[in-house]
Amino acid sequence: MNPVNASATPLLSVENLTHLYAPGKGFSDVSFQLYPGEVLGIVGESGSGKTTLLQSISARLAPQQGQVIYNNGVQHAQSLYQMPESDRRRLLRTDWGVVHQHPMDGLRRQVSAGGNIGERLMAIGERNYARIRQEAGKWLEDVEIPISRLDDLPTTFSGGMQQRLQIARNLVTHPRLVFMDEPTGGLDVSVQARLLDLLRTLVVEMQLAVVIVTHDLGVARLLAHRLLVMKQGQVVESGLTDRVLDDPHHPYTQLLVSSVLS
Numbered sequence: 001m002n003p004v005n006a007s008a009t010p011l012l013s014v015e016n017l018t019h020l021y022a023p024g025k026g027f028s029d030v031s032f033q034l035y036p037g038e039v040l041g042i043v044g045e046s047g048s049g050k051t052t053l054l055q056s057i058s059a060r061l062a063p064q065q066g067q068v069i070y071n072n073g074v075q076h077a078q079s080l081y082q083m084p085e086s087d088r089r090r091l092l093r094t095d096w097g098v099v100h101q102h103p104m105d106g107l108r109r110q111v112s113a114g115g116n117i118g119e120r121l122m123a124i125g126e127r128n129y130a131r132i133r134q135e136a137g138k139w140l141e142d143v144e145i146p147i148s149r150l151d152d153l154p155t156t157f158s159g160g161m162q163q164r165l166q167i168a169r170n171l172v173t174h175p176r177l178v179f180m181d182e183p184t185g186g187l188d189v190s191v192q193a194r195l196l197d198l199l200r201t202l203v204v205e206m207q208l209a210v211v212i213v214t215h216d217l218g219v220a221r222l223l224a225h226r227l228l229v230m231k232q233g234q235v236v237e238s239g240l241t242d243r244v245l246d247d248p249h250h251p252y253t254q255l256l257v258s259s260v261l262s
Helices: 052-057 085-093 114-125 129-142 160-173 189-206 217-223 242-246 253-262
Strands: 012-022 027-036 037-044 065-070 096-099 176-180 209-214 224-232 232-240
Touching: 012 160, 027 052, 027 065, 027 096, 027 232, 037 052, 052 209, 065 160, 065 176, 085 096, 096 160, 096 232, 114 129, 114 160, 129 160, 160 189, 189 217, 217 232, 217 242, 224 242, 224 253, 232 242, 232 253
Parallel strands: 037 209, 037 224, 096 176, 176 209
Antiparallel strands: 012 027, 012 065, 224 232
């Protein structure tokens, strides 16, 4: 994938961010910028701090140091953790999306598939039932779920369908920024491939900015413009995805790449 023009105004600026909840657990002194339409991959082994970092930059875990600056394109850029908590919650319902590794963490179990999507539309002010139902049906089709399943509970869906429903729920409001935590984790290889094709198409068509956490370098290569490589809470290497994976400089990145190739 080609990198986004970095001369644009950053959508998200992370500055010297730190959150350590035990010795060697969490992350420290992380800085990066994310631009509109760009996909940033955060890779590393389990325990490297990447998921904790994702929680902090997505308004779900306050950092101990540093700041996250969000530019919504309307007002001046705002410091995420200086906003009122109600504003942060509103961001997560409207302007941002969060796709969890386990899809039922991001879905309402006792609400129909259409209702799960419709709730996000209601969060941005839509009140017309017919329009909500029509848009929910359109999004089911967009993520390759039969529209006949509109009134079914997500607990009756396969894991792959639940993940596609979670993606539809997050993208129906046309967010500017989406956070994804191991979105293909736990899925069969064939299901993973279909989901990755879907994600890549939606990212391009909607010009989404995305931060994706993954331990799978194949997923990172397919989706991400740039990578951050994390080890024990530190970013040890960063750069354009093809450069990092084809010519890794840090010994840890070299080990990650060689373990995939061997």
